Amino acid sequence: MNNYCFAGARAYVGSRFQEPADFWVQKGKWVKGPLPDAHRVEAQGCWILPGLSALLVDFQEPIRDDVYTLHDGFEAMHRGGFYSALYESAANPLDDIQKLKAIRDACGKSGLEFHFLGALSVDHAGKSLSEMLELASGGVVGFGDGDRFPTSLRFIRLALEYAGMTGLRCFFQPLETSLMGKGCVHEGHYADAFGIRGIPSQAETIAVHQILELAGWLKVPVHLKQITCRESLSLLRLARDRGIDVTCDVSVNHLLFDDSSLEALDTNMHLRPPLRTAEDRTALWNALSDGTIQAISCAHVPVLPQDKETHFEDAQPGAVSLEIALAALLPEARQRLCGGEEALLTLLVDGPSRVLGLPPRTLAEDQNIPFLLYDPRVERKVQIQDFCGQVHNSPLLGAKIQGKVLGDFFDGSWRPTAQ
Amino acid sequence: MSFLKIRHLLGLRGVCKEDLRLILDTAKQFREILDRPVKKVPSLRGVTVVNLFFENSTRTRISFELAEKRLSADSVNFTSSASSLSKGESLLDTLKNIEAMKIDLVVVRHKGTGVPGFLAAHSDAIIVNAGDGANEHPTQSLLDIFTMEQKFGSMEGRTVTIVGDVRYSRVARSNAWALSTLGAKVRFCGPATLLPRNRDFFEAEGVEFVPDVHDAVSGADAVIALRLQKERQEDSLLPTLREYRNFFGLTPEVLSQAKPGVLIMHPGPINRGVEIDSSVADGSNSVILDQVTNGVAVRMAALYLLSGGHADE
Numbered sequence: 125m126n127n128y129c130f131a132g133a134r135a136y137v138g139s140r141f142q143e144p145a146d147f148w149v150q151k152g153k154w155v156k157g158p159l160p161d162a163h164r165v166e167a168q169g170c171w172i173l174p175g176l177s178a179l180l181v182d183f184q185e186p187i188r189d190d191v192y193t194l195h196d197g198f199e200a201m202h203r204g205g206f207y208s209a210l211y212e213s214a215a216n217p218l219d220d221i222q223k224l225k226a227i228r229d230a231c232g233k234s235g236l237e238f239h240f241l242g243a244l245s246v247d248h249a250g251k252s253l254s255e256m257l258e259l260a261s262g263g264v265v266g267f268g269d270g271d272r273f274p275t276s277l278r279f280i281r282l283a284l285e286y287a288g289m290t291g292l293r294c295f296f297q298p299l300e301t302s303l304m305g306k307g308c309v310h311e312g313h314y315a316d317a318f319g320i321r322g323i324p325s326q327a328e329t330i331a332v333h334q335i336l337e338l339a340g341w342l343k344v345p346v347h348l349k350q351i352t353c354r355e356s357l358s359l360l361r362l363a364r365d366r367g368i369d370v371t372c373d374v375s376v377n378h379l380l381f382d383d384s385s386l387e388a389l390d391t392n393m394h395l396r397p398p399l400r401t402a403e404d405r406t407a408l409w410n411a412l413s414d415g416t417i418q419a420i421s422c423a424h425v426p427v428l429p430q431d432k433e434t435h436f437e438d439a440q441p442g443a444v445s446l447e448i449a450l451a452a453l454l455p456e457a458r459q460r461l462c463g464g465e466e467a468l469l470t471l472l473v474d475g476p477s478r479v480l481g482l483p484p485r486t487l488a489e490d491q492n493i494p495f496l497l498y499d500p501r502v503e504r505k506v507q508i509q510d511f512c513g514q515v516h517n518s519p520l521l522g523a524k525i526q527g528k529v530l531g532d533f534f535d536g537s538w539r540p541t542a543q
Numbered sequence: 544m545s546f547l548k549i550r551h552l553l554g555l556r557g558v559c560k561e562d563l564r565l566i567l568d569t570a571k572q573f574r575e576i577l578d579r580p581v582k583k584v585p586s587l588r589g590v591t592v593v594n595l596f597f598e599n600s601t602r603t604r605i606s607f608e609l610a611e612k613r614l615s616a617d618s619v620n621f622t623s624s625a626s627s628l629s630k631g632e633s634l635l636d637t638l639k640n641i642e643a644m645k646i647d648l649v650v651v652r653h654k655g656t657g658v659p660g661f662l663a664a665h666s667d668a669i670i671v672n673a674g675d676g677a678n679e680h681p682t683q684s685l686l687d688i689f690t691m692e693q694k695f696g697s698m699e700g701r702t703v704t705i706v707g708d709v710r711y712s713r714v715a716r717s718n719a720w721a722l723s724t725l726g727a728k729v730r731f732c733g734p735a736t737l738l739p740r741n742r743d744f745f746e747a748e749g750v751e752f753v754p755d756v757h758d759a760v761s762g763a764d765a766v767i768a769l770r771l772q773k774e775r776q777e778d779s780l781l782p783t784l785r786e787y788r789n790f791f792g793l794t795p796e797v798l799s800q801a802k803p804g805v806l807i808m809h810p811g812p813i814n815r816g817v818e819i820d821s822s823v824a825d826g827s828n829s830v831i832l833d834q835v836t837n838g839v840a841v842r843m844a845a846l847y848l849l850s851g852g853h854a855d856e
Contacts, residue, residue: 246782285735289735
């Protein structure tokens with residue numbers, strides 16, 4: 125049966141929820157009802173959402189398929205309601221056209237929509253430029269060096285100049301390497317309390333300042349990944365006032381946690397960049413509200429259990445979040461984000477498109493757009509089984525979250541989510 | 544009778560149209576001499592020229608030497624590795640010592656920008672720049688223009704595209720200044736990392752920056768491919784020679800966008816398969832070897848006129 129009626133659902137269309145109504149689907153497309161032979165799904169209180177869009181995912185295959193595979197990543201996206209993603213591989217830098225073709229072909233088999241960031245430098249080493257012109261002609265939508273911040277300002281300048289020929293945006297994780305050193309938490313109260321080496325906010329703000337100065341000078345659009353502190357936000361606002369084309373994102377975990385969460389020294393809280401202060405977290409939510417930050421990044425970094433089952437400083441940084449991002453953010457967004465859940469959905473549906481200058485994604489009648497049925501009322505505890513593959517490195521393990529993907533329409537077929 | 548207004552040939556920036564014309568028109572006469580069975584004239588008999596080459600050079604040095612010999616000048620050659628400079632002598636002391644040997648004219652090539660000007664300021668000899676740093680290479684530009692004028696008659700209204708390592712090219716700079724003075728339009732094309740950064744300065748002189756090589760050659764009357772130094776890749780200015788060739792190399796595919804009779808030029812030496820494909824370098828539109836021949840005539844004209852020679856009007 126190809127026709128469905130999701131009775132009483134609220135469709136999210138063009139950044140707004142519509143009033144509850146029957147949502148009719150014929151061969152995977154939203155159509156005007158009624159349809160006489162439609163299968164009826166009771167969906168009162170549920171949402172019909174366009175597929176969410178994930179910023180910056182890396183499923184590590186083929187270099188680290190011992191940790192995570194593309195299939196794990198596709199499944200994680202499906203569970204979390206994500207149907208498109210901006211892929212940037214840190215494990216396997218896309219620094220030549222053959223690697224790009226290989227990963228694009230592999231991801232293409234999923235039926236999901238993927239965009240790719242090419243590497244700025246060979247092996248993300250910040251020494252030799254990658255073949256950016258060829259990568260651009262191969263379809264990358266921007267360039268970046270993963271989580272590595274080039275140590276040479278001269279190299280950043282040259283990379284921006286070269287990338288500038290393509291008109292594409294350059295992505296940077298602003299963490300000045302020498303100030304970061306071997307730090308692993310925010311250099312503040314908790315770093316001192318536990319005697320753990322810290323990473324000062326200045327490691328970020330100095331890098332932000334460097335990138336913004338170069339971007340403004342060379343007139344190249346840039347994106348700053350995973351902003352964590354309020355001083356960076358001030359720099360971003362000033363830069364925009366100067367006409368610099370800069371976008372930025374904040375990660376799910378930096379919206380949900382601050383360094384007070386380090387009390388238990390849970391190694392899943394070991395993140396890079398580190399969790400900052402409660403004041404910083406408030407500033408990040410406010411920056412989402414006022415548009416200073418354009419998107420929320422999933423920063424989905426799979427880490428094997430054995431690499432987390434050690435002492436805090438020794439643990440490998442990173443967290444997975446695709447499977448639970450929306451449910452984890454919803455309660456906080458209702459409290460902290462201007463526009464509440466609608467604004468949050470806009471960020472998760474359209475954020476990456478805004479960064480990449482792609483057309484907005486919205487539900488529309490007679491359009492073949494993947495969409496999902498989401499129940500925002502389901503309260504559940506995050507469990508290991510919620511995560512895909514062999515990893516479950518989430519700081520939310522054991523926490524209560526609200527909401528669940530009940531199923532989706534994808535490739536014209538209804539796929540209920542496994543319970 | 545016409546004489547040059549300039550005393551030295553340090554560069555072409557700021558050189559007036561009349562002086563450029565005088566050298567180019569005089570070169571025509573010397574070019575004819577080069578086709579005679581006896582290619583020698585006594586124009587510079589008794590004049591002593593020293594060729595001071597502080598940088599490696601094959602064609603420019605030989606071209607100057609030949610020009611001097613064709614003019615019957617007495618010429619001596621100097622290479623820095625075999626000189627007192629390698630023993631720590633200053634540049635100025637070297638010059639003063641050479642000058643003390645009653646030299647009339649100095650042809651100098653040096654990696655340092657401004658060295659010819661420095662020598663001109665401290666010497667009574669006439670200085671001819673044979674290439675200083677990335678600044679100027681005036682005789683190369685003059686021979687380029689001479690070669691183009693052989694086909695076009697005049698450069699007025701013509702479009703010349705210069706492709707490649709413009710930022711570090713003395714040939715590109717000299718051509719930009721002289722071609723603009725003569726009424727031609729100049730286009731620069733190359734990777735952003737190899738183009739001048741302060742474009743306003745060149746744009747004020749009428750130079751146009753065209754990022755795509757297909758657009759850059761479209762409608763051009765002549766295309767000059769610049770030699771790509773392989774060190775540019777080591778300096779992180781380029782990803783690979785392969786990408787350079789694919790996006791900025793002069794290939795038959797790129798030149799299919801150009802006018803049918805477009806002139807293909809190169810100052811040499813050529814990296815075949817990098818900045819220019821062999822089929823283009825050796826093709827029917829190529830005047831690369833004509834440039835070499837014309838170089839002798841142009842240098843003869845420059846040396847003759849700078850030594851006080853004149854052209855009959």
